[in-house]
Amino acid sequence: MTMHPSSIIPSGLPALDADSSAHAQAVSHYLMQQIRASDIDFIPFDTWMDMALYAPGLGYYSAGNTKFGSHLPTGDFTTAPELTPLYGRTLARQVAQVLTESESVTVLEFGAGSGALAAAIIPALRQMGIEPVYQILEVSADLRARQQQGLASLGANISWLTEFPVEFSGCVVANEVLDAMPVTLFRWNDDGELMELGVRLAQASQNHAVAVEAADGTNAPLPSFEFAERRADPALQGLVSQRMPPLPGYQSEINRQAEAWMTQMGSWLKRGAALLMDYGFPQREYYHPQRHEGTLMCHFRHHAHSQPLIYAGLQDITSHVDFTAMADAALSGGLQVLGYTSQARFLINAGLPDLLTQTDAVTNPQTMSAVQKLLSEAEMGELFKVLAVGRGVDQALMGFNRGDRRDRL
Ligand SMILES: C[S@@+](CC[C@H](N)C(=O)[O-])C[C@H]1O[C@@H](n2cnc3c(N)ncnc32)[C@H](O)[C@@H]1O
Structure with a gap:
């Protein structure tokens, strides 16, 4: 196992208040225990990311810490549904077409966050004469409770699932969910061997950890963590080798959980389509030689940085989506790829300009x-993409009428 230098706190990150410090203390202590419980004092990065984001009551998405929205000075990041309900209203047009095609009124949203997308889609479907059966599958109990509270006033038929449906017909939506799934980190070393990155306690913090236990104290220093690596197992070697040649020093990630999720969809999505909105690109761009540090990013109060081992439980950790891998995974689950394009192109095709003229939006700065953020190439319009996969949908989907880029996947 090779050691890497420990992570440092990037300059400019806001200082932690007392509550945040106490929470970071609890999460770091938990992570330290998990590392110590492993045979080799090492946990693979995907396990780390999973716990830092989703450990019940502790992880970033599971402990009341998630701060959606640009309007909050303490917000961490902003998603399209949080920016404006026009995003959800436009998406609803595409959802309505899929519902008609699948002869169903059921929408299944994954990872609904604050509930903003559902709050826009449901009234828009009603305006089109569809009273939806709306289902949400959310892994965070904390966010589920927020969604239940926030959406109650709609008086709609909304239910929360705890597992995949056995059989489903209708429309699936997932906005920025694939990017929030834990990734495996890898690096090609100087000898051309593939290494898997993981996390261990930084040498100095082994002493801190003792102090934490001895005092059973909340004021003990935070344990600190550092990257370490081990030789990739044959399964990981096979997957990475299919995507890129060995490039010494090149580090990136692979989202095995998201791929399995896409493939599994093929077993339960019987008729209809899934609309997957996220930032990312096709595989050729993802593993481009110039992108030699991968795409892993962290968000803390509108500061983006690349240190996932700090502020555990307080910051979002995310990576871009390899849309070629997602499309391939859907195909291997027996689904068809129905469309792939940029967010800007999708929103224009689905009628955002038309919606703008129907409201007073144009006079509202x-x-x-x-809207400018949603469409601009320099903001979300080009980096964000929409991928549609499904089964039993005969008509071309309106969101991909022009500028369908399936040939680039
Ligand atoms: C970046 S947030 C996006 C929230 C919301 N969709 C939006 O766009 O504002 C990611 C969401 O996905 C949820 N999530 C992550 N993995 C999931 C999974 N496998 N199934 C369902 N929800 C998941 C998180 O708990 C969180 O609600």
């Missing part, structure tokens, strides 16, 4: 600034 805040809404216009949000």
Whole structure:
């Protein structure tokens, strides 16, 4: 196992208040125990990311810490549904077409966050004469409770699932969910061997850890963590080798959980389509030689940085989506790839300009600034993509009428 230098706190990150410090203390202590419980004092990065984001009551998404929204000075990041309800209303047009095609009124949303997307889609479907059966599958109990509270006033038929449906017909939506699934980190070393990255306690913090236990104290210093690596197992070697040649020093990630999720969809999505919105690109771009540090990013109060081992439980950790891998995984689950394009192109095809003329949006500077963010190439319009996969949908989907880029996957 090779050691890497420990992570440092990037300059400019806001200082932690007392509550945040106490929470970081609890999460770090938990992670330290998990590392110590492993035979080799090492946990693979995907396990680390999973716990830092989703450990019940502790992880970033599971402990009341998630701060959606640009309007909050303490917000961490902003998603399209949080920017403006026009995003959800436009998406609803595509959802309505899929519902008609699948002869169903059921929408299944994964990872609904604050509930903003559902709050826009449901009234928009009603305006189109569809009273939806809306289902949400959310891994975070904390966010599920927030969604239940926030959406109650709609008086809609909404239920929360705890597992995949056995059989489903209708429309699946997932906005920025694939990017929040834990990734495996890898690096090609100087000898051309593939290494898997993981996390261990930084040498100095082994002493801190003793102090934490001895005092059973909340004021003990935070344990600190560092990257370490081990030789990749044959399964990981096979997967990475299919995607890129060995490039010494090149580090990146692979989202095996998201791929399994896509493949599994093929077993329960019987008729209809899934609309997957996220930032990312096709595989050729993802593993481009120039992208030699991968795409892993962290978000803390609108500061983006690349240190996932700090502020455990307080910051979002995310990676871009390899849309070629997602499409391949859907195909191997027996689904068809129905469309792939940029967010801007999708929203224009689905009728955002038309919706703008029906509202007072054009005279509202805040809404216009949000729309500009959604469409601008320099903001979300080009980096964000929409991938549609499904089964039993005969008509071309309206969101991909022009500018379908399936040939680039
Ligand atoms: C970046 S947030 C996006 C929230 C919301 N969709 C939005 O766009 O504002 C990621 C969401 O996905 C959820 N999530 C992550 N993995 C999931 C999974 N495998 N199944 C369901 N939800 C998941 C998180 O708990 C969180 O609600």
